[in-house]
Amino acid sequence: MSQYALEVKxxxxxFGNYRVLDNIQLQVYPGQIVAxxxxxxxxxxxxxxxxxGTNPPTSGExxxxxxxVRSPNRNVGIVYQNYSLYDFLNAEQNVSFGLxxxxxxxxxxxxxxxxxxxLRKSHLSKSRDFLKQVGLESACGKYPxxxxxxxxxxxxxxxxxxxxxxxxxxxxxxxxxxEAMREDLQLMLLRFxxxxxxxxxxxxxxxxxILMVTHELNEAIYVADRVIGLSRFHTQGDxxxxxxxxxxxxxFSPEDPRDFSKFSEQRDxxxxxxxxxxxxxxxxxxxxFWSELSELANRVAEPR
Amino acid sequence: MIRxxxxxxxxxxxxxxxxxxxxxxxxxxxxxxxRTNELQTTIPSFGKLFEGLKQIFRAQGLPENxxxxxxxxxxxxxxxxxxxxxxxxxxxxxxxGVLMGAYRWIEAPLGPVVMFLSKVPPxxxxxxxxALAGTDQSMFASMVALGIFFSMTxxxxxxxxxxxTDEAINKAYTLGASEFEIIYEVxxxxxxxxxxxxxxxxxxxxxxxxxxxxxxxxxAGLGYQIRMQSRVLNxxxxxxxxxxxxLIGLAAEWGLATLRRKLCxxxxx
Ligand SMILES: Nc1ncnc2c1ncn2[C@@H]1O[C@H](COP(=O)(O)OP(=O)(O)O)[C@@H](O)[C@H]1O
Ligand SMILES: [Mg+2]
Numbered sequence: 001m002s003q004y005a006l007e008v009k010x011x012x013x014x015f016g017n018y019r020v021l022d023n024i025q026l027q028v029y030p031g032q033i034v035a036x037x038x039x040x041x042x043x044x045x046x047x048x049x050x051x052x053g054t055n056p057p058t059s060g061e062x063x064x065x066x067x068x069v070r071s072p073n074r075n076v077g078i079v080y081q082n083y084s085l086y087d088f089l090n091a092e093q094n095v096s097f098g099l100x101x102x103x104x105x106x107x108x109x110x111x112x113x114x115x116x117x118x119l120r121k122s123h124l125s126k127s128r129d130f131l132k133q134v135g136l137e138s139a140c141g142k143y144p145x146x147x148x149x150x151x152x153x154x155x156x157x158x159x160x161x162x163x164x165x166x167x168x169x170x171x172x173x174x175x176x177x178x179e180a181m182r183e184d185l186q187l188m189l190l191r192f193x194x195x196x197x198x199x200x201x202x203x204x205x206x207x208x209x210i211l212m213v214t215h216e217l218n219e220a221i222y223v224a225d226r227v228i229g230l231s232r233f234h235t236q237g238d239x240x241x242x243x244x245x246x247x248x249x250x251x252f253s254p255e256d257p258r259d260f261s262k263f264s265e266q267r268d269x270x271x272x273x274x275x276x277x278x279x280x281x282x283x284x285x286x287x288x289f290w291s292e293l294s295e296l297a298n299r300v301a302e303p304r
Numbered sequence: 305m306i307r308x309x310x311x312x313x314x315x316x317x318x319x320x321x322x323x324x325x326x327x328x329x330x331x332x333x334x335x336x337x338x339r340t341n342e343l344q345t346t347i348p349s350f351g352k353l354f355e356g357l358k359q360i361f362r363a364q365g366l367p368e369n370x371x372x373x374x375x376x377x378x379x380x381x382x383x384x385x386x387x388x389x390x391x392x393x394x395x396x397x398x399x400x401g402v403l404m405g406a407y408r409w410i411e412a413p414l415g416p417v418v419m420f421l422s423k424v425p426p427x428x429x430x431x432x433x434x435a436l437a438g439t440d441q442s443m444f445a446s447m448v449a450l451g452i453f454f455s456m457t458x459x460x461x462x463x464x465x466x467x468x469t470d471e472a473i474n475k476a477y478t479l480g481a482s483e484f485e486i487i488y489e490v491x492x493x494x495x496x497x498x499x500x501x502x503x504x505x506x507x508x509x510x511x512x513x514x515x516x517x518x519x520x521x522x523x524a525g526l527g528y529q530i531r532m533q534s535r536v537l538n539x540x541x542x543x544x545x546x547x548x549x550x551l552i553g554l555a556a557e558w559g560l561a562t563l564r565r566k567l568c569x570x571x572x573x
Contacts, residue, residue, distance in 0.1 A: 054474050072477035083471035088493045088570050097489075098479030106484060143570040163479060 002066030005030040005209040006051065006167045011060030012240065013046055020046050022240030024060070026228070027290055028167065031196035031206025033189060035220035036213045038230035039275055042241040044213045047230065048169045051211070052076055064166040074102060077160030077168035081175050084156040085144040091155045092140040096127035098163045130158045134188055150181030154188065161208065170212040174219070182219070183258070189223050190254045217267050218260045221249045229274030234283040245273045245286040348540040356540030374529065381524040385441065386514055389448025394503055396449070397456035402491055404457070405464025422458040426451035426513050434521065444517060451513040452506040463498040464491055497571040500564040507556050511549070
């Protein structure tokens with residue numbers, strides 16, 4: 001088992017002659033919630049698609065838990081902004097869909113019905129437990145067209161995590177939601193993070209590792225424990241976007257007040273480093289070298 | 305005002321009124337026709353139509369050697385051809401349409417061919433079927449099957465392209481699906497309501513080819529009988545057959561709509 005949940009080595013990506021991403025280096029430890037921010041069109045989705053395995057990078061390598069990614073597989077989970085659930089499955093079937101695909105086969109469903117049915121029962125009960133955990137126990141039987149956007153995204157998050165993947169990718173998952181639902185979902189991620197901390201204290205490997213694209217800087221710093229900025233506004237920017245910001249950020253627990261003024265300084269720094277077209281700097285100016293700071297990456301709790 | 309609502313009772317009153325008006329004016333035209341010609345059979349009165357109804361259900365043959373009534377012979381022949389042809393046609397068009405939507409290397413060679421052939425009116429192809437398949441039972445079934453195959457394949461293929469997003473497929477991979485599971489658990493389940501709708505839509509055209517073919521060749525079947533009876537101006541039988549065809553159409557429509565609701569409770573159109 002690798003010490004990294006995700007390792008991106010020298011990843012570059014071009015569409016034709018247009019180089020979108022240049023030499024991305026990224027290591028994510030198990031249990032981290034990493035937010036990715038950047039100007040629109042800078043290649044955030046391209047990076048996620050490369051990690052997912054649907055659009056392999058032009059060059060470079062991606063490892064999840066030490067295993068190279070060649071195509072989408074069960075090590076990497078995904079939650080999309082617009083496409084969240086399978087229309088033809090209700091909430092609990094959607095969540096247990098992965099368990100069914102992973103642990104049973106078509107032939108088994110045909111020829112070992114007894115075994116399949118007993119597995120099915122345990123899958124559905126696991127799925128209901130998970131839905132309960134994300135506050136959706138009343139929605140188990142609902143079909144996607146009967147659910148609100150926020151409910152669907154929660155089910156989608158449960159659907160991804162029930163597989164215990166090495167990492168889950170969220171591409172602007174809450175972008176289409178109204179403010180109240182957004183807050184609910186942010187709290188859900190903070191609760192996952194609390195479980196990670198607990199797991200670390202007990203010496204277990206944390207289960208919820210997240211790489212999350214968002215265009216909301218407050219959301220990034222509030223939810224994540226580490227923020228990454230992707231941008232072309234650096235000295236070698238004509239070669240493509242690179243990581244121009246990579247720093248730890250304060251940890252909130254779900255009970256803490258949503259006080260964004262606490263990190264206004266970091267937010268301003270992040271905005272300047274990533275979004276300011278005028279401010280062309282060395283790409284390493286705001287980057288923490290995590291390999292040398294692994295104790296920071298494995299922090300149990302941040303002193304406030 | 306356009307689309308202004310009217311009371312429910314008034315709607316139903318007008319609906320029933322429309323049917324009664326049709327029946328009454330038919331009977332009046334029939335009576336007027338009978339007044340000019342005692343023996344006319346082109347516009348039979350309701351009394352005559354009832355005679356026709358009895359005639360088609362009357363056992364044929366001699367009392368000691370009875371044969372089934374005309375209607376049962378015809379409906380059996382037609383339904384058997386229609387059922388077999390539709391089954392074969394639907395099976396292959398779903399198979400090919402889904403595979404075209406799933407694999408680029410199947411889509412590439414078949415896409416343009418299917419697109420082109422789906423535009424040839426199947427009734428215009430009838431002489432080709434007669435020449436190729438002869439004029440026996442299997443000709444009718446293969447004609448129905450081929451008649452619906454191209455346009456239905458085209459629809460299924462489009463349903464896969466539109467309704468099954470890349471995201472749905474990629475997500476299924478992240479949930480541990482194999483290729484076969486993606487085809488069966490994602491694509492098939494997603495387009496099942498569209499398949500049922502397409503079967504419903506294809507019954508009409510399939511009936512058109514089948515009846516047209518039965519009118520040209522064949523020794524039994526609804527189309528054959530309609531043509532034979534109208535040749536001798538025995539319209540009381542012809543109209544009863546037409547009414548029965550309408551009822552079959554309604555029943556199929558209703559049955560498939562119910563089936564879709566039962567199998568795909570999640571589907572909202
Ligand atoms: N399939 C593609 N073909 C060509 N160019 C693409 C393709 N996908 C994305 N791009 C380009 O790559 C850049 C990054 O896109 P994307 O990763 O979607 O940005 P974002 O950071 O907004 O998610 C954009 O300039 C976009 O136009
Ligand atoms: Mg994007």
